[in-house]
Amino acid sequence: xxxxxARNVTRRFGDFVAVDRADLTVEAGEVVGVLGANGAGxxxxxxxxxxxxxxxxxxxxxxxxxxxxxTRRRTGxxxxxxxxxxxxxxxxxxxxxxxxxxxxxxxxxxxxGGGLVGRLPLGLQRQVAFAxxxxxxxxxxxxxxxxxxxAPLTRARLWDRIREQAxxxxxxxxxxxxxxxxxxxxxxxxxxxxxVVARGGExxxxxxxxxxxxxxxxxxxxxxxxxxxxLAASLVGRDVRLPGADPAAVRDTLAAAGVAATVDTAPxxxxxxxxxxxxxxxx
Amino acid sequence: MSWGVExxxxxxxxxxxxxxxxxxxxxxxxxAVVGGDGAGxxxxxxxxxxLLLPTRGTVRxxxxxxxxxxxxxxxxxxxxxxxxxxxFVLAAGRAPRAGPRADDLLERTGxxxxxxxxxxxxxxxxxxxxxxxxxxxxxxxxxxxxxxxxxxDPVSRSDLWRLIALAAARGAAVAVSSVYxxxxxxxxxxxxxxxxxxxxxxxxHRVVASLPxxxxxVDTPTDRxxxxxxxxxxxxxxxxGDPAGVAPGLEDVVIVAALAAEEGGRP
Numbered sequence: 001x002x003x004x005x006a007r008n009v010t011r012r013f014g015d016f017v018a019v020d021r022a023d024l025t026v027e028a029g030e031v032v033g034v035l036g037a038n039g040a041g042x043x044x045x046x047x048x049x050x051x052x053x054x055x056x057x058x059x060x061x062x063x064x065x066x067x068x069x070x071t072r073r074r075t076g077x078x079x080x081x082x083x084x085x086x087x088x089x090x091x092x093x094x095x096x097x098x099x100x101x102x103x104x105x106x107x108x109x110x111x112x113g114g115g116l117v118g119r120l121p122l123g124l125q126r127q128v129a130f131a132x133x134x135x136x137x138x139x140x141x142x143x144x145x146x147x148x149x150x151a152p153l154t155r156a157r158l159w160d161r162i163r164e165q166a167x168x169x170x171x172x173x174x175x176x177x178x179x180x181x182x183x184x185x186x187x188x189x190x191x192x193x194x195x196v197v198a199r200g201g202e203x204x205x206x207x208x209x210x211x212x213x214x215x216x217x218x219x220x221x222x223x224x225x226x227x228x229x230x231l232a233a234s235l236v237g238r239d240v241r242l243p244g245a246d247p248a249a250v251r252d253t254l255a256a257a258g259v260a261a262t263v264d265t266a267p268x269x270x271x272x273x274x275x276x277x278x279x280x281x282x283x
Numbered sequence: 284m285s286w287g288v289e290x291x292x293x294x295x296x297x298x299x300x301x302x303x304x305x306x307x308x309x310x311x312x313x314x315a316v317v318g319g320d321g322a323g324x325x326x327x328x329x330x331x332x333x334l335l336l337p338t339r340g341t342v343r344x345x346x347x348x349x350x351x352x353x354x355x356x357x358x359x360x361x362x363x364x365x366x367x368x369x370x371f372v373l374a375a376g377r378a379p380r381a382g383p384r385a386d387d388l389l390e391r392t393g394x395x396x397x398x399x400x401x402x403x404x405x406x407x408x409x410x411x412x413x414x415x416x417x418x419x420x421x422x423x424x425x426x427x428x429x430x431x432x433x434x435x436d437p438v439s440r441s442d443l444w445r446l447i448a449l450a451a452a453r454g455a456a457v458a459v460s461s462v463y464x465x466x467x468x469x470x471x472x473x474x475x476x477x478x479x480x481x482x483x484x485x486x487x488h489r490v491v492a493s494l495p496x497x498x499x500x501v502d503t504p505t506d507r508x509x510x511x512x513x514x515x516x517x518x519x520x521x522x523x524g525d526p527a528g529v530a531p532g533l534e535d536v537v538i539v540a541a542l543a544a545e546e547g548g549r550p
Contacts, residue, residue, distance in 0.1 A: 038436035151319025153541035156511035220452035235448035
């Protein structure tokens with residue numbers, strides 16, 4: 001029995017289809033990452049999985065049941081804004097959420113005691129939010145960009161904690177649009193325009209998407225010529241990359257502008273694949 | 284003329300927010316300043332923008348009118364429309380050919396259809412784009428952007444980086460802060476700050492190559508204090524080197540530097 005099993009799930013708001021026949025499963029002990037640009041349908045799908053929003057079509061099963069108060073009790077949720085009461089202390093926040101789940105409150109993370117949560121540094125607020133989401137030992141953990149904005153070492157330590165939960169059998173569902181977080185998942189699902197457009201590891205998500213790579217002695221000259229021709233270029237170090245572009249068009253544009261450069265193609269990065277999918281040009 | 288800071292220190296009361304920071308910002312180069320919350324990124328950028336004076340060291344920056352600055356989470360005046368925000372910036376100083384340039388920037392960023400919309404009614408990504416357009420419409424010699432992409436979705440983020448590259452291609456020196464290391468790889472030079480001090484600096488590939496020892500990928504780490512997660516497996520730092528070492532990423536190198544700093548600070 002999967003912790004999460006969404007089958008053919010659709011959600012409409014009037015004429016707008018926010019989620020379009022999406023499938024998603026998360027097994028116990030597994031970390032699944034849902035990627036996508038704004039408007040891809042990540043948040044709507046997540047809200048249906050949390051039981052906060054009814055589906056228009058298809059089915060959502062949590063631990064083999066329809067979403068209910070019972071399944072909610074077995075779920076921990078860490079929203080992007082952390083979901084803490086800023087005018088309460090860390091102790092009060094933990095006591096409040098513990099009472100809601102009828103469990104004993106956990107100890108306050110070191111250094112977070114005393115003052116109001118809203119006055120704590122962001123890193124400590126995040127630790128309090130983690131403690132609040134985990135203290136009822138959920139079987140399913142839903143995390144929305146759980147480590148965005150923290151330093152790499154701190155992020156690595158937060159992921160240690162998430163992995164400990166997974167090792168103990170908790171199913172973990174993470175939504176993100178940051179590559180540093182996506183790399184921590186066992187499996188990825190890429191959404192675009194409400195649909196699941198790719199799934200698997202980084203290789204499967206990138207699929208056949210490629211980028212044109214331009215190297216010139218003067219990157220600025222190459223970049224300006226491509227931009228003037230209406231080609232969307234991005235700069236990576238001193239390489240100019242054009243995800244999804246036609247190499248012949250790039251060569252012609254550079255030649256016409258008299259810019260000496262080498263033009264190759266390379267597999268797209270995970271981020272480029274996500275941008276292409278978000279623009280409707282991807283998988 | 285190259286802008287930047289030398290031996291910069293900034294204290295607020297008895298607390299040092301920054302110490303020992305030297306950074307060169309040549310024209311036409313994008314420099315990324317990365318670090319977590321409280322690393323000192325905003326303090327450094329405020330010094331470069333001329334909003335804060337150094338407590339120690341020196342700063343070289345152009346006159347005020349030649350600096351474009353976007354503070355973290357700014358994105359225009361909420362109660363003005365997109366067009367009014369730009370008019371306001373342009374009215375604040377002489378800026379030849381600025382009108383057509385503003386139109387061009389609005390087209391490139393997809394903001395053109397929203398000229399008459401109030402800034403407060405724009406999406407987060409659109410507001411950040413407006414903020415960056417406002418900072419660079421007058422073609423400043425030095426462009427200082429504080430976390431322009433935090434909380435922004437990948438499509439808008441890619442538009443923002445296009446704008447930033449465009450400013451650099453036209454000769455601006457650009458300093459941009461970020462909490463995301465994958466963004467640092469877009470820059471020609473990266474400065475990693477950690478608790479107010481420089482942790483690493485250089486072109487991203489040179490920073491990666493500077494890793495002391497090796498990073499290995501293992502199922503069970505031998506030293507938990509030197510190990511961190513990468514999906515279901517672990518990465519572990521072996522300072523003495525290890526033939527089984529994997530090709531590290533910038534993130535690995537920053538983690539190792541932070542671990543080394545912690546170890547160095549131990550009694």
